[in-house]
Amino acid sequence: MTHGLNQHPLEAARFVGNHERARWHDGALWFVRTKRDRAAASVPEWEQLREIASQIKGHLIARLPEYLEQFEERAVGLGAHVHWAADAAEHNQIVLKLLQQHNVKRVVKSKSMLTEECHLNPFLEQHAIEVVDTDLGERIVQMRGESPSHIVLPAIHIKKEEVGALFHEQLGTQVGATDPAYLTESARKHLRQKFLKADAGITGVNFAIAETGGLVVCTNEGNADLGVSLPKLHIACMGIEKLVPRAADLGVFLRLLARSATGQPITTYSSHFHGPRPAGELHIVIVDNGRSWLRTSEEFRRSLNCIRCGACMNTCPVYRRSGGHSYHYTVPGPIGSILAPATDARQHASLPFACSLCGSCSDVCPVKIDLHQQLLTWRHEIASRHLLPLSKRLAMRVGRFVLSRPRLYQWAGAAARLALRLLPRSILYHRWNVWGRQRDLPEAPRRSFRQLYRRRRHEQ
Amino acid sequence: MHAALFVPCYIDQFYPQVAFATIDVLGQHGVEVEFPAAQTCCGQPMANIGCSDDARPLAQRFLEIFQPYTHVVCPSGSCVAMIRHHYDGLLDESSELADLKEKTFELCEFLTDVLEIEGISGSFPHRVGLHQSCHGLRELRLGSCTERMDSTDNKIHRLLESLEGIQLTELRRQDECCGFGGTFAVSEEAVSTMMGLDRLHDHQEAGTEILTAADMSCLMHLDGLIQRQRFPMRVMHVAEILAGRPGSVPATEGGR
């Protein structure tokens, strides 16, 4: 597997290489972006909501330890159990232990990017526990042995013919069937059995309310609720940043989340769990896994505002044309390109450069994370950690040398233009000229602006 | 009124007609332009690749060179965004820097905001497609973007629309990035090219004859594709359109 600075470009080139598919993928995600635009336009106070949401998260993150303690106290007061995990490994151990204590062999899980981040599924499977992802998109990628390519639309990269073939193979649907309604119906039947037979349900947490000790889980399919309202054990996994201070804050976030994610006014279900259900058990696992480190950084702290809506991915012209898998990280796209290097800058060094700095991501982010600015900051970080190749560093050093000396700069410019005018196409467009693969180089004028300007002034 | 002309390095070397057009437009509206010859580059290419150490001395030079002037005008949104938004990260706080940020303008915003020009006289009876370069749009807020729900005055649009006979084409995606992105154009060549081709198809379907923008870097990338892939359109910088003619460069001396 490639990693480091070449990784995303190579994967992206492969993705783009399948022109028809890349165009289809780009179109599908752009369509989601336009739905978001329409939904946002229907809310007169949209930009105000974004500002307020950003402030609520900023306030929360500044006082995070106090709010975490408040949340724990309230949640425990309601009868929930609260566990703390410093990292992914500990998270997995805690979940495993709980499942083993309750003799759980079969688990149903609703969408949780945190559990993806911790690679929970393979870990549990190693310990002979069946984990079924119940969100339809997640179930599809699980059945294919893949990871999700988008945090909200996990199967956005898959065509219905491929789903049809997959379901035929694994669920026994008709060969060649591609009708989404038919395929969804078969998935409904298949997953219903999983819900009914599950010994425990695991969910993520969209929002945890510090003031009340409650959890909010949002789905369109109803899979989280079916997953935790049948078996007795509910395990809810959350990152430390998922809190909101007050229940009233949910009014802001629930108005922003679904509109930003898919263009709906709200998800079909926004479930509020306060304590376990009668005769049931609720275990909340609070996870750090690098988030407290991000909080220490002035520049990257705001990435903790993220409510995992995916709007940045839908608007990112690069993500749409390279696909989520090209990022090789749990969370792809603009926000993923900020979070990934925080875990391993060397491995994920190409991600902050997988960006044309267009700034659209920052404009759609419901919690106003300065995404494109943080991507640029990561580039400075990567350079200062000496992770850029020698050729690039040398080129910049030479550039600075030349550009600091007007005479040298003019000479170099004249030489470059001369070369462009004189060299034959076979040399100019040799394969080392990456620019020149599909584009022509600019035509080189004989004289630069400043030469012509000097001449004109001389003549006057 | 006097203003210093800040000419981005690649315009100086490859697109002199854009700089001359800028001088013309300003001159037509009573602005006497001076070109401080010591200038070379604002440092953006270095900064964008993360090499702040290499960008810093160039930023410092720039600050000193343009310090004596009351206005600095530049036919490039991205270079102006570098000065106004990113020099803070490179240089220490100072009254000179604060001053520089306040007095440096992209050409179109200089016309609409400082000179308060409502419209440009002249005719340009062509189907023109405006490419909204990202830095100008999202950092300098030269116009509204489709993803934001607040509206901003569309400065470039307004100036172009005032020309007699001009027809601004309607695109499917009004403000998607062209894919230049600086070194991105080379380091992510596949995606960069696909993005550029998508823009050109959009313009082609919209009937664009002349593709324009306030940033020559976008146009350099798009023109490279137009030439190689033989799209039926040509590029002109906004300054050239507003000047009423493609600069005052005699045809034999280069330019197109």
Added chain:
Amino acid sequence: MSSRSKILQALRARDVEAVELPNLDLAWVRYENPHQQFVSAVEAVGGSVVSVSRQGSLPETLAGLDVFAKASKICSLVDGVERANVDLDDVPDPHDLEDVDLAIVSAEFGVAENGALWVTDDAVRHRVLPFIAQHVVVVVGSDQILHNMHEAYQRLHFNQSGFGVFISGPSKTADIEQSLVIGAHGPRSLTALLTDSSS
């Protein structure tokens, strides 16, 4: 040191500049006709709305619904539904609700901006009911339609354990090539019945 202590200590080691918690008491969107907005919102998400007063009474309204007529196993948490034949008191295990065709539940209020209905497990033995049934009917007072989510949270108080959910329309998914399919894992339909205070 426990992970709890480690994490809290790591957070406390860093002083982060305070940001004021914003006041939410602002002039949020209000509708000239919240009732109409609610109906449009529910319909836009694939649900339907029927006004009970127009039909006469709750039983009469239900009788006119296709999902009611076709249902053989009906569980109603609302009184006065004669055909209801599943009583939660007789169902010790929520798994046994898997073949319920129709669930009739009540909502405390609805929200005009997004067609959401607030349903709780207050006095409900099995909160899985509105999710596991094939179809769901939600009864709500027509004078209990709030304008927006902020009003909703002003009304909600979470000072004891319990479960509540905003339900907006039937369950759905677009996970297969972005084609919207109504009826994912939850109910295939949602019908909101708006009652008068007299009904």
